[in-house]
Amino acid sequence: MKTTLALLFGLSLIGTAVAQEKQAIVPEGMETTVEYYSYSPAVRAGDMVYLAGVVAGLPTDPETGEMIEATPENLDAAFDRAFIHIGEILTAAGADWDDVVDMTTYHTDMPIQIDTFLQVKNRYMKPPHTAWTAIDIDRLYPDTGITEIKITAYAPLGRE
Template sequence: MTQRNAIFPANRHALYEAHGYSAAVRSGDLLFVSGQVGSRQDGSPEPDFALQVALAFQNLEAVLTAAGASFDDVIDVTTFHTDPDTQFGAIMPVKDKYFSAAPHPTWTAVGVNWLAGFDFEIKVIARLPEAA
């Protein structure tokens, strides 16, 4: 059985501890990152949607960094949206900032009706660099 190697970013444990899950798990050269939301340090949702999306990407970046990876190492993205029709205008500029160069990772966007008080969530799978 492969041992789970949990990864946590510094100063981001409120939601992980409250709900009992890891920010990411390394398995071999793959990193499986839990869904990241636009939460503040205390775990509460950022009420402004554009800022919530920006925070979700910043929180994702913190997890990737803690694992020795970056957005360049991301190979698969899944995002969850409470109102995709109206939200993509705010999401795409943030997405383009972090995934600016081709080839882009695969991407699946899923419309949902509940995200525990949040309106956007992003989870990824990354291949870790050999040095990690």
């Protein structure tokens, strides 16, 4: 009996270890970007999903290639595109906005961006509110990047 219990207990631990291995999440269409930059848009480790930062960027002038000045309208569009992209990555990982537990944002101009960012964020993220840290920084990559959004989600494997 002890041998049987030990064997069953051992197999149970092996199954748990296999389920806890990390898995790269690469939504369809992002394969080339992943190969070029050598990163995963997200990694699932057990019940946790860690998203790489998604950069919201402003458009550039087609003639000069320079970034167009930020306005509430183009900030809204830039943030919305980033949140849509985050939603696609969450879906590919088997998660959604309700699973988000932590967000860190990096802003190149917090005073200009924060009000519009909050409006867009609140269209996607509903109460109970997630933990959130906002950081004002000097610059992002690419140069047209204005805000980077990093997300962590708790999305238990095997849930119904």
